[in-house]
Amino acid sequence: MDITPIKLKIGDYELLPVPTGEFGLDGGAMFGTVPKVLWEKSNPADEKNRIRMEARGLLLKGKKNILIDCGNGADFIDKYGEKLGTKFAEIYKIESGGSSLLASLKKQGLSPENIDIVILTHLHFDHAGGGVTSKDGQLTPTFPNAKYYVQKRNLTVAQNPNLREKASYFAANFQPLIDAKVLVLLDGPSEIIPGISTWISNGHTEAHQMVHITDGKTTVVYCGDVVPTSSHVRLPWLMGYDLNPLLLIEEKSKYLGQAAKENAYLFFEHDPYCDLAKIKEMNGDFAVEQRYTLS
Numbered sequence: 001m002d003i004t005p006i007k008l009k010i011g012d013y014e015l016l017p018v019p020t021g022e023f024g025l026d027g028g029a030m031f032g033t034v035p036k037v038l039w040e041k042s043n044p045a046d047e048k049n050r051i052r053m054e055a056r057g058l059l060l061k062g063k064k065n066i067l068i069d070c071g072n073g074a075d076f077i078d079k080y081g082e083k084l085g086t087k088f089a090e091i092y093k094i095e096s097g098g099s100s101l102l103a104s105l106k107k108q109g110l111s112p113e114n115i116d117i118v119i120l121t122h123l124h125f126d127h128a129g130g131g132v133t134s135k136d137g138q139l140t141p142t143f144p145n146a147k148y149y150v151q152k153r154n155l156t157v158a159q160n161p162n163l164r165e166k167a168s169y170f171a172a173n174f175q176p177l178i179d180a181k182v183l184v185l186l187d188g189p190s191e192i193i194p195g196i197s198t199w200i201s202n203g204h205t206e207a208h209q210m211v212h213i214t215d216g217k218t219t220v221v222y223c224g225d226v227v228p229t230s231s232h233v234r235l236p237w238l239m240g241y242d243l244n245p246l247l248l249i250e251e252k253s254k255y256l257g258q259a260a261k262e263n264a265y266l267f268f269e270h271d272p273y274c275d276l277a278k279i280k281e282m283n284g285d286f287a288v289e290q291r292y293t294l295s
């Protein structure tokens, strides 16, 4: 696989990857109806059929420091017993050591106090988990000076999860943000600050927000779980977790079409091999044109 290193700046913001640690998910669940003989070539599975997954946030470093998604919270794994139960880390192969949210920010010269804005694509644990930590036995926002942005409808389903999503939404990942009055609820597509806006999708879960970052010259789309890895650029390559696959195909078609038209980079949260890719439209579907790592 040919991967090109690049540096990206959009407006005054430097774009930096924030790997928060790898974890493992069942390969079959990650690729839905796609047969293993097709996905295992690019995503080899372990003896428990789990494939490697990154939980990669994106830092926009500039006048304000903006973080998109927070990963599983592997930094606080010793506190997992208190937060989500001890079995949790084992099932998802969440391990301490390696990269972590706080270590990745430190590498960019930032401490938790320096983060001004956290944008959460949605409240599933592998996206929101790192946003809440435990201090003196109390769950509290990891970033004490930040406002956290999420869609209002996504919070509503997180508070009353259906049976399929019950294992992904945990009050411990959002109630402390509500209690600390730092959770800002957005209602539909919104411009959070000039050049940074959200695209809403309901196929993976209700009111997931992708993040569109542009200065008119360079554009990056943070895909979240709409396109979790570069393998998922193909329209029918969906996850078994997606709630409404046909709707998600429609949404992917619309948003990837828009991204291709803008010559945007897609940023992948879960791809363990690359950070970004440019795509092209091909026979009514999409294909990766070039993969990149952000340095």
Ligand SMILES: [Zn+2]
Pocket: 122, 124, 204, 205, 225
């Ligand atoms: Zn999700």
